[in-house]
Amino acid sequence: MQFFVIQRILGILLMVFSFTMVPPMVVSVIYLDGAFEPFFNAFAVTLITGIVAWLPVKNYKNELRLRDGFLIVVLFWTVLASFGAIPFILSTQIEISITNAVFESLSGLTTTGATVIEGLDKLPESILYYRQQLQWLGGMGIIVLAVAIMPLLGIGGMQLYKAETPGPMKDSKLTPRITETAKALWYIYLTLTIACAVAYWLAGMNAFDAIGHSFSTVAIGGFSTHDASMGFFNETPMVEVVAIIFMLLSGINFSLHFLSWRSRSVKAYLVDSEFKTYITLLMSISLISAIYLYYTNFFITPERALLHGMFQAVSIGTTTGFTTHEYYNWPGFLPVLLLFTSFIGACAGSTGGGMKMIRFLLLLKQGMREVRRLIHPNAVFVIKIGGKPLSDRIIQAVWGFFSAYVAAFVIILLALMLTGLDQISAFSATAASMNNLGPGLNEVGLNYSGVNDTAKWILCFAMLLGRLEIFTLLVLLTPAFWRR
Amino acid sequence: MKIIILGAGQVGSSLAENLTSEANDITIIDKDEKTLLALQDRLDLRTIAGHASHPDILRAAGADDADMLIAVTDSDETNMIACQVAYTVFHTPTKIARVRALGYLSHPQLFQQEALPVDVLISPEQLITEYIESLITHPGALQVLDFADKKVQLVGVKAYYGGPLVGHELSTIKTHMPSVEIRVAAIYRRDRAIIPQGNTVIEADDEVFFVAAPKCIRAMISELRRLDKPYKRIMIVGGGNIGKRLAQALENDYQVKLIDHNTIRAHDLAKELDKTIVLNGDASDGNLLTEENIDNTDIFCSVTNDEEANILSAMLAKRLGARKVMALINRAAYVDLIQGGEIDIAISPQQSTISSLLAHVRRGDVVKVHSLRRGAAEAIEAIAHGDKTTSKVVGRQIDDLKLPYGTTIGAIVRGNKVIIAHHNTVIEPEDHVILFLIDKKYISDVEKLFQVGITFI
Numbered sequence: 001m002q003f004f005v006i007q008r009i010l011g012i013l014l015m016v017f018s019f020t021m022v023p024p025m026v027v028s029v030i031y032l033d034g035a036f037e038p039f040f041n042a043f044a045v046t047l048i049t050g051i052v053a054w055l056p057v058k059n060y061k062n063e064l065r066l067r068d069g070f071l072i073v074v075l076f077w078t079v080l081a082s083f084g085a086i087p088f089i090l091s092t093q094i095e096i097s098i099t100n101a102v103f104e105s106l107s108g109l110t111t112t113g114a115t116v117i118e119g120l121d122k123l124p125e126s127i128l129y130y131r132q133q134l135q136w137l138g139g140m141g142i143i144v145l146a147v148a149i150m151p152l153l154g155i156g157g158m159q160l161y162k163a164e165t166p167g168p169m170k171d172s173k174l175t176p177r178i179t180e181t182a183k184a185l186w187y188i189y190l191t192l193t194i195a196c197a198v199a200y201w202l203a204g205m206n207a208f209d210a211i212g213h214s215f216s217t218v219a220i221g222g223f224s225t226h227d228a229s230m231g232f233f234n235e236t237p238m239v240e241v242v243a244i245i246f247m248l249l250s251g252i253n254f255s256l257h258f259l260s261w262r263s264r265s266v267k268a269y270l271v272d273s274e275f276k277t278y279i280t281l282l283m284s285i286s287l288i289s290a291i292y293l294y295y296t297n298f299f300i301t302p303e304r305a306l307l308h309g310m311f312q313a314v315s316i317g318t319t320t321g322f323t324t325h326e327y328y329n330w331p332g333f334l335p336v337l338l339l340f341t342s343f344i345g346a347c348a349g350s351t352g353g354g355m356k357m358i359r360f361l362l363l364l365k366q367g368m369r370e371v372r373r374l375i376h377p378n379a380v381f382v383i384k385i386g387g388k389p390l391s392d393r394i395i396q397a398v399w400g401f402f403s404a405y406v407a408a409f410v411i412i413l414l415a416l417m418l419t420g421l422d423q424i425s426a427f428s429a430t431a432a433s434m435n436n437l438g439p440g441l442n443e444v445g446l447n448y449s450g451v452n453d454t455a456k457w458i459l460c461f462a463m464l465l466g467r468l469e470i471f472t473l474l475v476l477l478t479p480a481f482w483r484r
Numbered sequence: 485m486k487i488i489i490l491g492a493g494q495v496g497s498s499l500a501e502n503l504t505s506e507a508n509d510i511t512i513i514d515k516d517e518k519t520l521l522a523l524q525d526r527l528d529l530r531t532i533a534g535h536a537s538h539p540d541i542l543r544a545a546g547a548d549d550a551d552m553l554i555a556v557t558d559s560d561e562t563n564m565i566a567c568q569v570a571y572t573v574f575h576t577p578t579k580i581a582r583v584r585a586l587g588y589l590s591h592p593q594l595f596q597q598e599a600l601p602v603d604v605l606i607s608p609e610q611l612i613t614e615y616i617e618s619l620i621t622h623p624g625a626l627q628v629l630d631f632a633d634k635k636v637q638l639v640g641v642k643a644y645y646g647g648p649l650v651g652h653e654l655s656t657i658k659t660h661m662p663s664v665e666i667r668v669a670a671i672y673r674r675d676r677a678i679i680p681q682g683n684t685v686i687e688a689d690d691e692v693f694f695v696a697a698p699k700c701i702r703a704m705i706s707e708l709r710r711l712d713k714p715y716k717r718i719m720i721v722g723g724g725n726i727g728k729r730l731a732q733a734l735e736n737d738y739q740v741k742l743i744d745h746n747t748i749r750a751h752d753l754a755k756e757l758d759k760t761i762v763l764n765g766d767a768s769d770g771n772l773l774t775e776e777n778i779d780n781t782d783i784f785c786s787v788t789n790d791e792e793a794n795i796l797s798a799m800l801a802k803r804l805g806a807r808k809v810m811a812l813i814n815r816a817a818y819v820d821l822i823q824g825g826e827i828d829i830a831i832s833p834q835q836s837t838i839s840s841l842l843a844h845v846r847r848g849d850v851v852k853v854h855s856l857r858r859g860a861a862e863a864i865e866a867i868a869h870g871d872k873t874t875s876k877v878v879g880r881q882i883d884d885l886k887l888p889y890g891t892t893i894g895a896i897v898r899g900n901k902v903i904i905a906h907h908n909t910v911i912e913p914e915d916h917v918i919l920f921l922i923d924k925k926y927i928s929d930v931e932k933l934f935q936v937g938i939t940f941i
Contacts, residue, residue, distance in 0.1 A: 066525075173530050175509065175530070176486075176509040176510050176511050176528075176529050176530035176546075177504075177507075177509055177528055177529070178528050179528075180509070391517070
C-alpha cells in the first residue's frame, strides 16, 4: 500500500470537491436565504483539509497499484460523505445530529434518496439545492468525474474507474483512453440533465424545482425539494410523464447512449439484449401495477391508474425512489412486487442501483442452461449476450456477486432487526439502501427520521455497499488485502 | 493520433506501452484474451479480441477513423492482409506491417499500392542484424545509430580510465583533436542524465553519447577509452534468422563461427553459408567453446530465441575469455540487470523495432527516431520546413531556439554536408536536424517546434 500516494490523491480530490460548495453559496446569495455562512465555512474547511493532506506529500507521484485503487475509492466516498455533511451540521435553519447529517449526505451521494429531514418545504433554497447537487455528483460517480477532469491520475485512473463503475463487464471502454471515456460519460450525463431540466420547466415546474429535480432524476437519486416528493406536482401530470421518460433514459447503459449518439441512429438500443429486457420488464411491471390498481378500485379512472402505476413502477424499478403517492399503502402485493423489482435495478453502466439488469439476465440464462442441460445431457451450451458468447469468468463473477449480495442483505437485515426495527421496516430499509432506492415500507415509507442511530449507521454502510457493488468495499474488509 | 496495433506480442505490447504514454488513442487487437486483459490492466488503451485481419474486428477497433495501422502479429500473411483490408475497406492513411520472411521481402514490387498496399515494412531481424553489424564495425561503442543515410551517427561509449579525455572538460575536445568535429549530446552518470556544457568534466564510467560524421567516430572513441583492436574473430550462437543473416553479412570480412544445437538446422546453415564455420552443439557447453578457441574470440554474440540461454552462454563465454560478449534480450528488466556487468552489450530487438515505428508516429516531418535507454530518451532526425515567418526553427540560430529542457541539437545535415551544431549555427529550410532528448516527456514540444504554421502550404 502506498499511503502517501493515496493521501496525495485524496487531498487533491478533496480540494476539487470543496468547489462543489460554491454553487449552493450562489443559490444562497440569489434567494437571500441566510444559509451562505455554513456553505462558506464547509468550503473553507474542505479546501484547507485537502491542502493540508496534499501539501506534505505532493511529490509522491508513483503509479497507483490495484490495491491502492480500492482503498482510494472507498476512502473517497466515505470522506466525501463526511465532508458533505458539514453544511447540514453547520446550518442553523435545520436541527440535525451528526448521524443524521452523514446519513443524509451519504444517501445523497450514493443516489439512494432516503432522507431524514422533515419539513423540506420550509428549508432554505441553498440547502435544498445542495441535496440535489450531492445526488447529481454521486450519480455518474465522483471518481469518473475526477478521471475526466484530472489527467493526473494517469493509468491508475483505470483502477479507480473499475472500482467505481457498476456492472459485471468493466473492461469495455467507450474510447481507447480512460479520460476520454470518462469525459464522454459526463457529456452524456450533462446533456441528459439539461434536457431533463428544460422538459420539467416546460411541463410546469418553476426553474428552481426543474433544475433540482433534473439533478435527482438523471442521477436516479430520488431526493426532492418537497416533502411530498413528486406528489407535490399531482396537479400537472406532464411532470410525471417527463419524470418517467428521463428515469427510463438514465437507467439505460450509458455506452448505448454513446454508441447511438456517435452513429446517429437508435439501432444500438434495439439490438442490445439488456435494454430489451429492461424495457420489457419495466413495462410489464407498470401494466401489472396499473391493472391491479384499477381493478381494486384504488384509482377510479384508468388514466390515473396507468399514470401512477407506471410512474411508481419506473421510479422503483430504476431505483430512483420518487413517489407521487404513498405507494407503501398500496393494496395487496404491489409494494412488495415493486420492492423486488428494485433488486433487479437499472442497466449496468447507468446511474441506477440494484443488482443491474445484465446480471439478472445472466442469472436467468444460466438457470435456463441448467434446465436445458438436464434435457440434453451431452449438449454444449454457451451463454450469449447479444449473439456474443460470454466467458465463464464473467458468469462465475455474477454468481459470486449474487451470493455476496444475498449474504450482505441477510446480515444487514438481521442487524437492523437487532436494533429494534420491525421485520417489514427492516427488510424494506435494507432493500431500499442496498439497491440505492430510498423509500421503504412501513416505518421507513415516508422518511427515515424515526429510525434509531445505530440502524442509520448500518444503513449508511448498506448504501455504500450497494453503490460500490459490494466487492470494492468488501475487499477492504479481508485480511488478505492488508497483508504485505 | 488514433492507432490500431495488431498483435499483442512483445513488439506490439511494448509499442503500445511507448505510445500510450504520449496521449495517443491506442486500440490493440489480439486473439488471446488473457494477454489483452493483462495489457488493459496495466495500460490506458482499448483491447479487442479477435482475428486481426477480419474487417468486422478492425471496424470494432475503430478502423473507420484510424490514422495508422501497425500490423505486428506473428504471421506475415495476417499482417499483409490486414494492410490490404485497411487500405480497401477503411482507407487508413498509414499502414505498417512487419514482414519477416525473406521470400516476401526480396520482392519489393509486392508491396506497391496496387498489390499489397503496405506503406512501411518492418523486419525486426533485419534491423537487429544491421544494428549488431554497426556495433561490430565500431569497436568500443555501446550503441551506434544512423541518421540521414548514415551521414551522421550517434554513438554511445563508456568512458574508461586512461582515455585522454577522461577527467577533462568537454571544451578541451577542440584542443585534443583540432580536426575532428563532434558534439556531445548527453552524458549518463550512474543512470542519471547530465546535460553537457562546455565545462562538464567527463568521468570514468560515464556513458557518453556523441554525434559525429562516421569518419570522426573512431578518433572520438579513442579519446574516451583505450581503443579496442579491430575485431577479427566472431562467434555467433543461434542459427535462426538473425544469426544466419549476421553470419552472411560478416563472413566476408571476419572469421565467423556459428553454433546451433539443432543438427538439421546446422546442416542447412552449412549449405547456405560459404565461409562461416557452422558448429553443431550447445553454446553452454564449456568444452565446445574452449575447443573452438573462445579465449581468442573477439566477439561472442548470442542471438537464440531463448533469452535466458543467451544471457547464460554469454556469461560463460566471458568467463572463458571472450573479449566482448553480446546477448539478445527481450525483457527490459533483464537489460537493466545485466548490461555493464558480465555482459558488455545487451541487444534489445524491441528497441530497434519500436525506434523504426516511432518515426511514423511522430508529428512534424520526423524521418528517423531512435529510442534509447529503454525508451526514456530519444534521438530524432527532423526536417525543418517553411521559412522564417512560418517555422519556429528556420532562419534562427540554435541559441535562439526555444528547446525544451534536456534537448540538444547534435548536428545538421544540409544536402550532403554534415554540420556539427554550434551555438551560432543558423538552420536553413530543408535541413535535417538531429536532436537528442534526455526525457521523452518533452517530445511533443519538439514536434510542435518543427511543425509549420498553418499559413505554409
